[in-house]
Amino acid sequence: MPELTSPEPAVQIEDDRTAISVEALKRAILDNLFFIVGTTQHAASDDEFFTAIAYTVRDRILARWLATRERYRNEDVRVVCYLSAEFLMGPHLANNLLNLQLEIPVRQAVAELDRDLDLIMEHEPEPGLGNGGLGRLAACYLDSMATLGVPAVGYGIRYEFGIFEQQIRDGGQVELTDHWLLHGNPWEIRRPNEALDVGFGGRTEGWSDSTGRYRVRWLPASVVKGIPYDTPVLGYRSGIANTLRLWRSESTESFYFDRFNSGDYQGAVAGKTFAETISKVLYPNDEEIQGKELRLQQQYFFTSCALQDMIRVYLHTNRSIDAFHEKFAIQLNDTHPSIGVAELMRLLIDEHGLEWEKAWEITSHTFSYTNHTLLPEALERWPLPLFASLLPRHLEIIYEINARFLDLVRKHFDGNEARVSRMSIIDEHGEKFVRMANLACVGSHRINGVAELHSQLLEKEVLRDFYELWPEKFLNVTNGVTPRRWIAVSNPELSDLITRHIGSDWLGNLDELNRLEQYADDAGFRAEWRKAQREVKVRLSHYILDQTGVSVDADSMFDAQVKRIHEYKRQHLNVLHIITLYLRLKSRPNLEIAPRTFLFGGKAAPGYAMAKLIIKLINSVGEVVNGDPQMKHRLKVVFVPNYNVTLGQKIYPSADLSEQISTAGKEASGTGNMKFAMNGALTIGTLDGANIEIRDAVGHENFFLFGLTTEQVEAKLAAGYHPRSIYESNPFLREAIDALAAGQFSRGDKELFKPLLDQLLNTDPYLLFADYQSYIDCQDHVGETYRDYEKWSRMAILNVAHMGKFSSDRAIREYSANIWRVDGIDHA
Numbered sequence: 010m011p012e013l014t015s016p017e018p019a020v021q022i023e024d025d026r027t028a029i030s031v032e033a034l035k036r037a038i039l040d041n042l043f044f045i046v047g048t049t050q051h052a053a054s055d056d057e058f059f060t061a062i063a064y065t066v067r068d069r070i071l072a073r074w075l076a077t078r079e080r081y082r083n084e085d086v087r088v089v090c091y092l093s094a095e096f097l098m099g100p101h102l103a104n105n106l107l108n109l110q111l112e113i114p115v116r117q118a119v120a121e122l123d124r125d126l127d128l129i130m131e132h133e134p135e136p137g138l139g140n141g142g143l144g145r146l147a148a149c150y151l152d153s154m155a156t157l158g159v160p161a162v163g164y165g166i167r168y169e170f171g172i173f174e175q176q177i178r179d180g181g182q183v184e185l186t187d188h189w190l191l192h193g194n195p196w197e198i199r200r201p202n203e204a205l206d207v208g209f210g211g212r213t214e215g216w217s218d219s220t221g222r223y224r225v226r227w228l229p230a231s232v233v234k235g236i237p238y239d240t241p242v243l244g245y246r247s248g249i250a251n252t253l254r255l256w257r258s259e260s261t262e263s264f265y266f267d268r269f270n271s272g273d274y275q276g277a278v279a280g281k282t283f284a285e286t287i288s289k290v291l292y293p294n295d296e297e298i299q300g301k302e303l304r305l306q307q308q309y310f311f312t313s314c315a316l317q318d319m320i321r322v323y324l325h326t327n328r329s330i331d332a333f334h335e336k337f338a339i340q341l342n343d344t345h346p347s348i349g350v351a352e353l354m355r356l357l358i359d360e361h362g363l364e365w366e367k368a369w370e371i372t373s374h375t376f377s378y379t380n381h382t383l384l385p386e387a388l389e390r391w392p393l394p395l396f397a398s399l400l401p402r403h404l405e406i407i408y409e410i411n412a413r414f415l416d417l418v419r420k421h422f423d424g425n426e427a428r429v430s431r432m433s434i435i436d437e438h439g440e441k442f443v444r445m446a447n448l449a450c451v452g453s454h455r456i457n458g459v460a461e462l463h464s465q466l467l468e469k470e471v472l473r474d475f476y477e478l479w480p481e482k483f484l485n486v487t488n489g490v491t492p493r494r495w496i497a498v499s500n501p502e503l504s505d506l507i508t509r510h511i512g513s514d515w516l517g518n519l520d521e522l523n524r525l526e527q528y529a530d531d532a533g534f535r536a537e538w539r540k541a542q543r544e545v546k547v548r549l550s551h552y553i554l555d556q557t558g559v560s561v562d563a564d565s566m567f568d569a570q571v572k573r574i575h576e577y578k579r580q581h582l583n584v585l586h587i588i589t590l591y592l593r594l595k596s597r598p599n600l601e602i603a604p605r606t607f608l609f610g611g612k613a614a615p616g617y618a619m620a621k622l623i624i625k626l627i628n629s630v631g632e633v634v635n636g637d638p639q640m641k642h643r644l645k646v647v648f649v650p651n652y653n654v655t656l657g658q659k660i661y662p663s664a665d666l667s668e669q670i671s672t673a674g675k676e677a678s679g680t681g682n683m684k685f686a687m688n689g690a691l692t693i694g695t696l697d698g699a700n701i702e703i704r705d706a707v708g709h710e711n712f713f714l715f716g717l718t719t720e721q722v723e724a725k726l727a728a729g730y731h732p733r734s735i736y737e738s739n740p741f742l743r744e745a746i747d748a749l750a751a752g753q754f755s756r757g758d759k760e761l762f763k764p765l766l767d768q769l770l771n772t773d774p775y776l777l778f779a780d781y782q783s784y785i786d787c788q789d790h791v792g793e794t795y796r797d798y799e800k801w802s803r804m805a806i807l808n809v810a811h812m813g814k815f816s817s818d819r820a821i822r823e824y825s826a827n828i829w830r831v832d833g834i835d836h837a
């Protein structure tokens with residue numbers, strides 16, 4: 010990989026439109042306000058100002074962006090195509106300013122125009138085109154690929170409506186439409202010249218070509234157009250701008266005049282409606298499939314666009330299609346784009362005339378697959394009739410892939426039919442399904458999990474048969490996150506402090522953070538550390554007051570859990586601790602504790618009743634605790650609404666304690682755990698996902714561990730788990746549960762939390778009760794430790810010093826070396 014040395018500002022082209030002096034920037038912003046937004050400096054709203062600034066910055070990205078594009082087309086580089094149904098990019102402006110090193114002059118220019126850059130940045134809408142960890146990981150990886158000079162394109166869907174906006178009303182979640190495109194999107198460029206067609210439905214027919222070879226052609230019943238929208242993805246100081254290419258679906262004919270003229274007004278727009286629906290809205294489920302036809306349409310739509318796009322680029326190079334896999338490495342971000350395996354086969358055989366064997370060689374050398382979850386409810390499978398009616402030709406191809414594959418399985422496993430039926434791409438138990446994970450495994454040359462434990466569990470459980478057939482395909486790549494967005498952009502106070510002491514190279518090489526170790530014992534440094542964090546906490550407390558009306562004390566411990574709301578993530582275990590603490594303080598009012606502010610954030614899938622009840626639970630407990638005068642200066646509970654990247658950027662830097670408390674064996678990796686720890690929060694967590702590796706990296710003495718291990722969880726469930734007996738024998742747990750059941754946190758309503766309590770008492774599938782006492786004891790230890798703030802700061806510094814491994818740069822180096830076999834190109 011090339012070294013990141015260039016200290017000069019990367020923009021060098023000094024013509025009128027791209028100059029970077031404060032004067033030139035001011036002029037450009039005013040011009041854009043006038044000529045693009047259609048307003049003037051004094052009349053412009055902050056939204057309009059944002060747009061003008063964004064165009065000003067985009068102008069300064071374009072030259073390198075187009076140059077990068079040309080290089081990838083013309084030079085003999087292998088390009089990584091990262092296929093993902095979700096990209097959770099977050100706001101672009103601050104990140105682009107950092108990467109261009111333009112923050113100082115732009116801030117100055119904006120100030121001279123009598124506006125405040127920070128306030129204006131609050132007006133950037135967030136492209137929420139993802140649900141959670143999986144979509145955000147894709148965004149961190151794009152950042153690192155551009156930084157390391159790995160030629161890459163992110164392919165996905167330009168959803169008109171991203172993840173819903175969450176409001177809290179009467180303590181419960183309400184979903185509102187996300188209008189992220191309302192004011193337009195200054196970062197993207199629509200490229201109608203590069204539109205492509207995608208078919209759906211219809212039938213297939215056989216024919217003979219001029220050499221007499223039997224061929225098949227697909228006659229789709231309808232065709233939609235995919236229009237690409239490109240957004241530049243800048244590298245940090247690398248001079249490179251890769252591309253995020255998102256596809257919007259449109260009708261091929263905007264209007265069926267024949268029908269319109271004959272009076273069939275509805276028929277005239279029906280095709281248009283079908284086409285436009287495909288990229289309309291993101292499915293808001295993170296780890297549960299919904300099995301809806303539209304979802305399969307979305308998956309096929311963007312995957313087909315991406316593959317056709319690659320082939321088009323490839324044929325431009327005047328090479329024969331035979332070496333396609335040498336030009337492209339395709340990464341499947343979970344199974345969502347795995348229909349690509351069948352689509353590439355179709356394109357190569359039906360459209361480009363290759364023989365099956367050759368097409369398969371190309372295909373299986375092109376794809377690799379990342380699995381992101383062990384939860385069985387997330388394994389994608391499509392009912393066969395639905396699949397057949399939407400993608401008839403792909404089903405034929407999948408049957409052929411499967412027949413050949415199962416021959417191999419039979420040979421390898423000596424005709425073991427139980428294996429054959431488990432490994433088959435078609436599930437034939439009762440109602441038939443196409444199993445997308447099986448298709449992905451068969452069609453990929455590398456399969457990876459996202460943390461050590463997760464990869465081991467894939468090999469041992471979910472993908473065991475595939476591992477036993479092809480152990481050489483499997484590997485682990487532990488997730489990482491970009492320190493540019495998650496430290497530098499989110500936490501300028503900490504960033505400055507670090508840079509003042511160890512210089513600025515750490516942002517391009519996160520291992521450098523270990524040079525902070527020497528400061529852990531320096532009382533002066535620790536004081537500065539606390540001062541920096543306090544500023545961040547004060548800022549968040551203003552935001553919280555403004556958003557929720559709750560006033561929180563910046564000197565209390567900020568104990569934070571932000572992530573999707575899910576039973577396996579156990580936000581309700583956190584609540585059981587709060588209730589226990591509350592009841593303890595009620596019965597012993599003079600008890601001295603470290604004052605705590607519990608912060609929660611996260612969305613629940615709209616159809617997930619239990620998750621929504623957990624939100625209600627958090628808010629109900631908050632209402633009682635925050636309203637109790639005895640708790641003043643001791644406990645506060647806040648649910649900060651509409652958790653997204655923007656809000657994450659405020660919360661990660663402010664936290665003292667990071668809650669990573671999933672049932673062991675359930676969280677594939679987690680990435681929020683890394684963002685907190687990089688910003689100095691200490692972790693309380695189970696031995697799950699990447700927590701294990703974080704604990705090893707930061708030192709066991711700097712990590713608050715509790716709870717059962719994966720093996721103990723499995724053993725307990727296998728032996729017959731009885732949560733009610735734990736409830737009966739643990740007086741504190743009983744007290745907490747009884748208080749909930751009695752309506753103490755629901756204004757006397759004894760029914761409200763009954764579904765949750767019944768589940769815990771009867772089955773408790775995520776073992777909250779089994780881990781309860783261990784969690785409480787560990788939290789008591791946390792509270793004691795926090796009171797020794799010198800000790801705490803020391804731990805926090807050591808924690809940050811050892812987080813280098815969790816940079817997405819490290820993860821991308823591993824993908825590049827072990828999966829994609831690509832090098833970074835030299836920086837401009």
Ligand code: NBG
Pocket residue numbers: 141142143144146295296343381382387459488676677678679680698
């Ligand atoms: C999520 C896992 C997380 C993991 C991210 C990124 C899905 C389907 N999976 O543990 O739950 O960190 O993927 O790998 O969103």
